[in-house]
Amino acid sequence: MTGTALGAPRTDRALPRGRHARVEHRPRAAKVVVVGQGRAGVQVALRAVRAGYLVIGLDRDVRRIGRLAHGRSGVDAATDTALVAALRGGDYVPTGDRRLAEGFDTALIAATDEPAAAPQMVAAVAAYARPGATVIVETPPGPHVDLRALATVLQTAQSPSAGRGVALAIASVLAPRPGYGGADRSVRALDPQSTAATTAFYRRLAAPLPPAAAPPVMDPATEALRIPEPSTQRLPRVAPAPAPVVPAQRGPRDAEPEARPTVSTVTVIVPAYNEEEGIASTIEGLLGQESPDWLQITAVVVVVNNSTDRTAEIARRYPVTVLEMLYNKHKKSGAMNHGWQTHGRASDFVLTMDADTVLLPDTVEKMAKELIDNPKLGAVCARYWAKEGRGLVRRLQRLEYARYDDLRELRGWKVNVASGAAAMYRRVALQDVVELRGRPEPWDNESLIEDYALTLDLKSRGWRVGAAREAHVYTEPPTRFRDLWTQRLRWGRGGMDECLKRGWIPSTRRDIFAYFLFSLSVLCRLLWIFMLALMLIYAVPMRYALIGLIPVAVMWAERVTSAWRVRGRTAGDMALVAVLVVEDLYGFFLELCAVAAAAKCLRNKRQAW
Structure with missing residues (x-):
């Protein structure tokens, strides 16, 4: 039987409420x-x-x-x-x-x-x-x-x-x-x-x-x-x-390769935690995907994870499969593992995405094509951009995402992490991770940032990870500095935890070296502040040399040109970049987040997801 649609139709009746047990990890049944x-x-x-x-x-x-x-x-x-x-x-x-x-x-x-x-x-x-x-x-x-x-x-x-x-x-x-x-x-x-x-x-x-x-x-x-x-x-x-053990038989049919299906299949897994405001846009973006003849989206699975709002109710209005997990102690990774265990194991590709992310109509096609054209790629992530909107926090993150995208292009679309905003994995690559770690599922339930942990596991098995250069998605960033602090604290703490846990191995060396360079930059900033304070205390006269303004001019030009490439940029965005000092303070805020994450990591103090 061949399924041509995406999943379940709208229904007004959900599963009876109660403890939603995940698939037990036990010996394979017939x-x-x-x-x-x-x-x-x-x-x-x-x-x-x-x-x-x-x-x-x-x-x-x-x-x-x-x-x-x-x-x-x-x-x-x-x-x-x-x-x-x-x-x-x-x-x-x-x-x-x-x-x-x-x-x-x-x-x-x-x-x-x-x-x-x-x-x-x-x-x-x-x-x-x-x-x-x-x-x-x-x-x-x-x-x-x-x-x-x-x-x-x-x-x-x-x-x-x-x-x-x-x-x-x-x-x-x-x-x-x-x-x-x-x-x-x-x-x-x-x-x-x-x-x-x-x-x-x-x-x-x-x-x-x-x-x-x-x-x-x-x-x-x-x-x-x-x-x-x-x-x-x-x-x-x-x-x-x-x-049964059967002696090998040879004949004319053995000389001909068996014809196998040429259509590649994709299962989409969307973990959702209290996403009633954005889940409709996310699902509509998935249902509007333009799939060519060689690609079939066999299922869109929304895993409603410990939610207390109307996320499940809204998701059931669409022709998708909704799984509700009411007592999932492993949060996002547990939701994705459950979706993979029940619906994604047999698909050629598995796309995971955040419930506040919206895909452009050709995103799934472009990501699958990238994997098909590059057999050494185990996973690709989309190029993600912050959704348009008002507010200083949102504007600063839009500029930050655009500069990170420039960095990925300079690196030949190689990435440190297949971002969880939208990442597509090859089936055999996920199976390799399962074999590597000796666990029944690919995502690590003990990691604060499961997408980074899975990326390191893929690299340990010899797979490459990159960005699909023609696949674009829009994601909802935090809109308050308090929420942004929590997010970046989790990202920083999770990344450092993974590097400490795995040690100096080929898949972590680049990231550990990056943490070392970051420490030097923070130290230099502290020394500069300390020197400036001493000069003010002791009334040391300050003089400016024209040559010292050259680095500032280069930095200003780089920021303005990168901001100019931001999709949907406004005059307010350009003014924010031209001032320089606002983005400098934002950079200082992010550095404080990283320092706090390092302190928590060294003290081994757990942080909730």
Whole structure:
């Protein structure tokens, strides 16, 4: 199944409030893919969750996926309570992205109403099977599906990772009547292996929960099973079966590379904490992205993180997936990890962005193109600019962002950090970080600035990080000096913490040297103030030399020219730059922030996010 839209539609009903558990980090459960999330598919999906499987529910109906993601089953036999429990436990993922089926153990094609579509559905998931996987096709009574024809379809579309010559089990299940309301099932298959695998799967789904009676006995004459109604209780998790060892086979097909999809997929993750004022603009900017034929945005996931305002309510007005985390102790990094675990693992690229950032219509395309054109890049960030507005604090930051952008251009678009305002990561790069750190998720929950920590991890694995020169975003800066102080204190403290934690390694040497140069500049400023104070105290006459004004003139010219390149500049911006002294005082304020951050870092005093 191929999902062509972005996520869930508007809904007026959210998940029941309560503790929102993140995905548990436990040994991998056997993965079941249920193709088709209609009346039949939802019921078998919830039964599979109850039986201890990790379930991926595939469907191309975006509105149906959105309804399921918000805890509304739409099926009387599949209660909303059971659906919500499966969603919160991370055991059920409704999606339109078939790449999430990668490495499945069992795929069930719920083609009860359209058996003629079974071959197409089998071909859609075959490329993502693991060796020894089972494919089950459910049809109404009668010979509606030719199993041998399906076997040919399966072998043709099968992924090389499943192993040439490995026959995946195919079985057809005949239901005496549509649906799953306690209907009996008969199994027919091509071979004993297929029959045994399918029968074992349905036995697991039919097994009662402890301390109920023993599982029902299958009638050997009819091989019929009766499956009970779904429950919020769970059986122990099912471990995936070991992959069969098959001797290598060679033939004419091995000489030809397997055709793989040419469309790159992107999942967008937006962590949001009390962003009711800006979340609408952020989502509208995402929904307005111009995606070319080679790029598909498969999901926009808004992770509402510990919010107490109307952020979730506003986000649900749009066709996006909204995940609400009410007790997330890891704040922003925990929100992004949760979004990645549930929706982003199988996408080619993952875009993370702040909820107060607005993308230009071609931003996603330009960032993805930068990664595709440069295979050594593990991540790129957009060129970010402060949103227009009034106030001295906002004006000063607009000028600061513009000068930082000039610096990135001088450095050949290399950056110290893939800024969290808008950063796109390559899937394999994130997986490398997971392997490097031995944790189940890429973002470090213990870091104050998770984007910088992830950047260092990527560099440690040999990936490069840069800025996408044609991708632009606008972000909302702090509007008060008190908020700006808190932000820069966290940035400075987080950066120093990461460097101290990692030590003198290739990925931190440049930043540690920059901190050293910054310390020298602060020392020189203090010495200058001290000398000026002594001259005033002892009435030392001051004389000016014309040559001493040359550095001041150069600095003035540099600031004016950089301010001239600011988008949407005003006469007030230019006047602010021309005065010089205001920006000098702003620089002194930022230096004080950095000094305070260094003091907190050395005293090991924790700072809240």
